[in-house]
Amino acid sequence: MRTGSDSPRRGRWIDHWEPEDETFWREKGARIAGRNLLFSVISEHIGFSIWTLWSVLVLFMGPEYGIDAAGKFFLVGMATLVGAFARVPYTFAVARFGGRNWTVIAASLLLVPGIAAYVVMEPGTSYTTFMLVALLTGVGGGNFASSMTNINAFYPLRRKGWALGLNAGGGNVGVPVIQLVALAVIATAGAGQPRVLLAIYLPLVVVAAVCAWLFMDNLSVMQNDTGAARESVRDRHTWIMSFLYVGTFGSFIGYSFAFGLVLQNQFDRTPLQAASLTFIGPLLGSLIRPLGGSLADRYGGARITLWNFAGMAAATVVIILASVQESLPVFLGGFIVLFVLTGVGNGSTYKMIPGIYHAKALALGLTGEDAARYGRRLSGAAIGLIGAVGAVGGLGINLAFRQSFLSTGTGISAFTAFLVFYGLCFAVTWAVYLRRPAATGRRTAAPGTVSGDRADAADERPTYARV
Template sequence: MSTPAADDAHSRRRVHRSGRWIDEWNPEDAGFWQSRGRSIARRNLFWSVIAEHFGFSVWVMWSILVVKMGANSHGGPGPAGFSLTTDQQLWLVAVPSGVGAFLRLPYTFAVPTFGGRNWTIFSALLLVVPCGLMMWAVRHPELSFGSLLVIAAVAGVGGGNFASSMTNISFFFPEREKGWALGLNAAGGNLGVAVIQKLGATMIAAGTGAALGRIGLIYIPLAIIAAVGALLFMDNLSEARADYGATASAAKRGHTWVMSFLYIGTFGSFIGYSTAFPALLKNPALFDRADVALSYGFVGAFVGSLARPFGGWLGDRIGGARVTVAAFAAMTLGGLGAVASIGPKGKILDHPNFGLFFASFMLLFLASGIGNGSTYRMIPAIFARRGRELGGDETTMRRARKEAAGALGICSAVGAFGGFLVPIIYAQSNKAYRTIAPALWTYIGLFILMAVVTWWFYLRRGGLEAAGEPAPAPARELVTTTG
């Protein structure tokens, strides 16, 4: 049976490997950080953001494609030759989200197994596959809906990039700067949603199958550029070694699963609303305005992306749990506003209420973006707190960082399923009731529950305060039971 000391000695053992490997890395040492650590970390962060940004764009590219693939107002083929219903459009944007969620856990393990730089190169090049398949599919409107679902599912590989990127960057930065670094890294990726929805809308304005394929013509060379940048300028960290035991330990911590649940509400809401919003704007039961969807569908994702690093920054200063509760409260208000803008039959009552609907969704995007940053900031803080309680020596804190990296992967995978659930709930609500109001009420109830859960575990007296400050009373570590 290995001991922590033996594990630490093994992790420090120098091995000869090809590629750019750094064997000694201690960002908590102020001297090391000032002399060389910061510049190396920022260089890796920059190319991580680039690669993750393109990954997000490919992941959600179907959210803008389906706007032109829907049926016309008479139910016949649209300008691109497809005649998808609103429910089918929502399924096409949901399935890549679900696949991306499944891939996030193996992508997390890929960083310590193959190296952060090496995996960034591979995962960036992999984006060429869904782009190529999409370019072929949009030229064949005779394809069955099932075939389109399979092809769209391949775009899920872009969703896995987030987990590997965040896991990799979490090793580079000291605890005091993790919130901002992870928030910036995530925001750069999240912006890929807004960029593809705006850039894609411009490129497919003509509406033909050939025009839809232009998205692939743009992102295939961009993916190659990201891979080359990672090859030339990124590094692998020996400290980020494969440690399945640390991830297994993280999986036994109740806090890992509490945070996974909360992350469904923040990131899951962001990616789910981002992919569904253009389709909702075009929905005949609401606006039936493809022009509005193409012109303004990107704004929500843009707002949420810019808000994410601000959520991490606030979490660093006033506590991730406080920011998260406020974010869920604001999301509740946004949901109520959206419900208020919808009439009894699910139609917007008059033009002024379009403003209320749009403003309510902007609040949802803003709050979910802030919540993304604050919840993700809470995770390393929770494990750092545990490391200090267990002694706070270098070996213990390194083990805590590895557990935190494993927890980040688990939480990002579970949270991403929200991106699958949100469009599906919309689709089922629209199909059963011809209105999205029941779906909105479901989200409102979940936001309230998640705010209560955050307060119970991390803010009430006796709870573990996730800001990293001493809790008011000794916190009892939550451990899930197995077997």
């Protein structure tokens, strides 16, 4: 490993990295990867908190701000949208600048929306100003893509589900944590003191940037491969997984932004009452995400994802019935279960991504390190796009709630649309990754591989792939 002055490049650079080599991994790789994972989680955690900042700040915005429920849903929805688009350039920035270097930059950028919100957060500020500042928080959404791309390169295929699940889960916890901090601020300082929340988080941004600078590393083996990017865009599995990730992560981030507003407007909860409940679902959904990755490592991401969508549909039915009956306890129970399942699905879908491209490599006749390199190359390029499209699902959820409350005064219409979408996700997962092909005399693939003959390779579907 070359670091500091020993390297032709400035900063901490690792020139030799072979995580699939078990000896290398045992003697050196696991320790280095674990250290980078820890500080990646810290930075991504703060990034998620800043990205979802306005889902909390709207709870401080009483009647004196002059913004109705539809306006608040639109405000948080736009923050979601920018965060989604930011994920694409953030993905490629890791290879351009180095994982450690870009984590420092990305963490430092969080100061911009935090300081801007501190300046404008008071009654009398125009809605346009609030919207522009909310858009700035999108940089926090980009942190997820760069962090996942970076950690994906550090870990061997057999550990990616666990590592990516832990990395994402630790980052996702930033959502309920900022909601808990907001609850404490409202309970102690009052609903009219949003700047107290911001004063707590701005120093944490600095801590995250400094820790990344001191303790993380850059991998020389990571390079921006425009050919891989083009190939991943043309590959149908990139778009199929983007669709499925809309169902899992799009649901998680969309509900995280909207939950407090739904409680306020559908069940007439006060800001303090809403804040005391909103953190529960995102917290459990975040903590369970590594379990989703581990289950996918053991049983196959496609199988876990399939039944997870079935569970999400069932939970949504409970939420719709509770909404009709105006039962807050049943509504909360169904919503919390739905949050937990979004977390499991987030872990299992992200496990599928490197597995799919590794399976494609095997279908092309590649083996060993060549297959692993091919899988890393395409999955690294695809992760940013899949993460971006998935995050757009959060915008869709907030816009659906906005229209539902404008039209009917409740979220029932929106939840009905989500139910239909989860059914489509279930069908796509089964049809593409688990459906047994019609008998054609061709050899059937074993679990964990794509079918062995060239005809199956051309089909490019990892039949029964335990991805």
